[in-house]
Amino acid sequence: MAISFAPQELFSLLFHGTKAVDVLQAALELGILRRLDEGPVTVAQLSQDLELIPERLVKFMDCLEGLGLVRQEPEETLEDTRYVSIEPLHDAATIIVGSQSVERERDHFNWESLQGRLPEVLQGKHQVPIRSFDWPPRNPQQIKMFEATMAQGLDPIEAGLIKARDRLWPPPPEGQAVRILDIGGGDGSLAQRLVTKESHLWVDIYNLPETRFLVESKVEKHSDHLEFVAGDFLKEELPSGYDVLLLVRVLMDWPDPIAKELLKKAMDAVVPGGWVVICEPFRKPAPLARQLFWNYFLMGVDGCSSRLRDTQNYHRMLSQTGFQKIEVLAGEPPFDLIIARRP
Numbered sequence: 001m002a003i004s005f006a007p008q009e010l011f012s013l014l015f016h017g018t019k020a021v022d023v024l025q026a027a028l029e030l031g032i033l034r035r036l037d038e039g040p041v042t043v044a045q046l047s048q049d050l051e052l053i054p055e056r057l058v059k060f061m062d063c064l065e066g067l068g069l070v071r072q073e074p075e076e077t078l079e080d081t082r083y084v085s086i087e088p089l090h091d092a093a094t095i096i097v098g099s100q101s102v103e104r105e106r107d108h109f110n111w112e113s114l115q116g117r118l119p120e121v122l123q124g125k126h127q128v129p130i131r132s133f134d135w136p137p138r139n140p141q142q143i144k145m146f147e148a149t150m151a152q153g154l155d156p157i158e159a160g161l162i163k164a165r166d167r168l169w170p171p172p173p174e175g176q177a178v179r180i181l182d183i184g185g186g187d188g189s190l191a192q193r194l195v196t197k198e199s200h201l202w203v204d205i206y207n208l209p210e211t212r213f214l215v216e217s218k219v220e221k222h223s224d225h226l227e228f229v230a231g232d233f234l235k236e237e238l239p240s241g242y243d244v245l246l247l248v249r250v251l252m253d254w255p256d257p258i259a260k261e262l263l264k265k266a267m268d269a270v271v272p273g274g275w276v277v278i279c280e281p282f283r284k285p286a287p288l289a290r291q292l293f294w295n296y297f298l299m300g301v302d303g304c305s306s307r308l309r310d311t312q313n314y315h316r317m318l319s320q321t322g323f324q325k326i327e328v329l330a331g332e333p334p335f336d337l338i339i340a341r342r343p
């Protein structure tokens with residue numbers, strides 16, 4: 001179990017966050033995290049294998065211990081002192097500070113426009129300039145940047161959906177397809193991943209007309225199983241006749257009345273016996289921690305209400321809309337799924 005910090009210790013770590021990330025990145029690059037995940041390793045062993053200076057390495061290890069990431073097993077000499085991960089570190093660090101880091105991608109958004117000005121933001125006197133971000137993104141540059149960040153975080157979402165495949169899209173009789181509508185389907189990357197893995201799926205990617213250029217450039221290669229459908233779910237009904245509707249990281253961006261309205265439209269768009277799938281991070285401490293960037297940045301973007309909901313909230317909305325067989329399925333952190341069936 002990871003350590004939880006008292007406020008002063010946490011604030012000190014946060015204050016020195018850049019140094020902590022530097023340590024983490026070096027530990028990842030040098031292969032230290034992998035070694036710590038494999039089991040207790042002595043300072044002597046680590047420094048010999050990785051060609052590091054033991055007297056410096058112990059200070060480095062103390063940084064990791066101070067972050068609550070490793071446990072020390074003391075011995076008579078420093079060289080014989082052993083360290084081990086408290087929880088697996090290598091894969092988690094790869095996601096957060098590795099070369100494909102989603103966090104780094106997020107950092108390109110103009111959050112600096114808010115830095116030091118939160119009191120004014122909260123008082124309604126300052127916001128993120130519309131030219132750097134609007135919701136939903138409207139100009140090609142904003143669309144490209146936003147959807148690229150979304151697409152980079154798709155691994156756990158795809159894994160969670162594939163886990164639920166037997167419930168949602170069991171293979172149909174020979175020659176038939178399962179028709180899916182991916183509502184607010186980003187740049188089409190998720191749809192493309194799904195049809196590449198599952199040959200009986202046909203996915204329509206429903207998104208704002210402004211995203212057509214991006215989606216069509218992305219999904220050209222698989223065009224027989226993928227199609228872009230332009231529309232605005234705030235202004236019109238959804239296209240209908242689908243076996244499965246995907247709402248991936250969509251409802252969380254809208255306030256309750258709009259989310260409810262969208263679920264009503266979903267009820268008409270899915271065939272009787274078909275499924276609606278809500279996949280997003282639900283309100284629990286771990287997903288909330290990972291949401292810090294967006295909670296910070298979107299304080300300055302009034303058009304996007306962006307809030308994690310708890311599963312009971314969705315359960316209520318779905319049953320009020322008339323959906324049945326509502327179930328929460330564990331996905332891949334931080335994303336879980338709620339599935340519900342049209343009677």
Ligand SMILES: C[S@@+](CC[C@H](N)C(=O)[O-])C[C@H]1O[C@@H](n2cnc3c(N)ncnc32)[C@H](O)[C@@H]1O
Pocket residue numbers: 136137150151154183184185186187190206207208211231232233234235247248249250253
């Ligand atoms: C947070 S992104 C999620 C994208 C994708 N589902 C994913 O998880 O990677 C929300 C998506 O909803 C789309 N969107 C926003 N407002 C919309 C609207 N009124 N009608 C249709 N799509 C909309 C955005 O363009 C964007 O692709």
